[in-house]
Amino acid sequence: MVSARPAVAAMPAYRPGRNPADLAREIGVPRAVKLASNEVAFPPLPAVVEAIATTAGETNRYPDNGATVLTATLAERYGVAPAQVATGCGAVTVLQQLTQAYCDPGTGIAFAWRSFEMYPLLAQVAGARAQQVPLVPGAPGGAADTHDLEALAAVVDESTRLVFVCNPNNPTGTAVRRAELERFLDAVPETALVVLDEAYREFVTDEDVPDGVELMRGRPNVAVLRTFSKAWGLAGLRVGYLLAEDPAVADAVRRTHVPFSVSSLAQAAAVAALASEDEVRRRCAAVVTERARLTAALRERGLPVADSQANFVWLPLGERTAEVAAALESRAVITRPFAGEGLRVTVGTPEEDDVFLGALDAVLTSGGAAAADT
Template sequence: MVSARPAVQQLPAYRPGRNPADLAREIGVERAVKLASNEVAFPPLPAVVEALAATAGETNRYPDNGAVVLTAALAERYGVDPDQVVTGCGAVMLCQQLAQSFNDPGTGIAFAWRSFEMYPLLARVAGARAVQVPLVPGRPGGPADTHDLGAMAAAVDDSTRVVFVCNPNNPTGTAVRRRELERFLDAVPADTLVVLDEAYREFVTDPEVPDGLELMRGRPNVAVLRTFSKAWGLAGLRVGYLVAEDPAVADAVRRTHVPFSVSTLAQAAAVAALASEDEVRRRCAAVTAERERLTAALRERGLDVSDSQANFVWLPVGEEAVGLAAALESRAVITRPFAGEGIRVTVGTPEEDDVFLAALDQARSTATVA
């Protein structure tokens, strides 16, 4: 009998957010609201739709494996050499390539916990140790929701090959600020790669939260991950990218690239999106304004919601998480629960968020009566 590696057999299945059409049919309503996957609620950018239409006739051919046009556009945007840029099938694929490129079995991958749920899974697949450093309260009396960079620096040892810093952090939405992040980067040994995972960078409004690409300069052991799936609205096309200060880091990641994994359509769409930056900025501003409204509404309801720097908010409801998420789902609102910890709620349109708030009020009222 053929058996997979034990580490693979023990991997939990990744659970994407439910399809809202499926839920609507299941519970017999016209429409369900999905606030589970941190997508933007806006439709694709007009330039993206045009690029897809113009490129569709080329899909009988393999894509440009080096994504040369997209790589050049990213290099120009950030003032780096194209050799410092790597594109991939979403940022999560680049996370996997990083683990494959730098971790031998038994070496360590360090990250905060809770953070992006794929980090420990990727460590297992690579045969590496997952070094999980607990979050701490980001404010006095608040929930544990923020990176403890001092503890993370202390957790790095001779076997640690990669450290992920998710900033803003998924799923809590909190972010570490410049002074503490600079102190952390200076403390990490030069032979350990620090990856600043900035999937939600475009939604940051706190001026004290640094742009990782600025901190990367002059630090050869630092790289920055970003994605087109969130602010740029290309979640269905899967495009992410890595920018590394040291071209040798980018070269190593490029060597583990699955050929042609960024499609022709995805590359054309990403280039068109970059050329639509003004519209993307307007959309991000609308998201962050709605984020503030949603945060205030949740606080008015007595929920201890920290300031988010992403396009979602975190409800630290502890053991109530799974039950509350199920109650919301029964009312046609899909969120993302993390058992025993909290619920992540994507910022939707004002209408969607009002539906969520009404469902939340009903669910909590029913629970109180029960």
């Protein structure tokens, strides 16, 4: 019998957010609300729909393997050379390409934990050591939710090839600020590549949370990862990209690229989305406004919600997390539980968030009130 590698056989399966239509059928209600996957609630941009329609007639041909137009557009937007840009089928695929490009078995990948759940899985597949550093409370007496950059720098050794810094952090929504991030980047040896994972950058409102592209400049061992899946509304088309100060880093990522993995539709949609930036900014502003309302409403209910710089909020419910998430699902609201730690809730429309708050109230007043004891 042919067997998978032990490291692969031992991997937990990635669990996407539940399909709301499936849940609605299961519990017998007309509609379920999905606040699990950090999608934006807005429909695709009109320019994106037009670009997809125009490009659909060309899908009998392979896409541009180098994503030339998209790469040039990104290069111009960020003031870098096209050689400093690499695209991929979503940011997570670019992370996989980085791991393939830089990690041999026995090398290290350093990152905070809890953070983006794919980081340890990528290390496992590569046979690399996962150098995990626990989060620390961002406020005195609070739950662990913030990067400890000093501790992260301390674990980087001669075997460390990649360092992932998710800023804002997924799933806690917290962000590290300019001074501490600059000190960290200066402390990491040049033999390790620091990847600033900024999937939620467009939702940042704290002026002291730096744009990673600014910090990248002049630092050849720093790269910035971004995606079109969140603020730009292209989650269903899968487009991510890397900006690297050193063109050799982007070249290495392109060398591990699966040919033609960014479809023609995705490329055209991403270019159209970039041309609609004003509308995207308006949408992000609406998300930020709703984020503030949702955060205030949760705090009014006695829940210790940290300031989020992303399009989701984090409820540190500890051991009650799975129970609360299941109770919410029974009331047709899908959230993202991290068992034993907390619940991540996407900022939805005001109507969706009101449904969530109503369901949460029902949970907390029906024997689940202990969930707030954190």
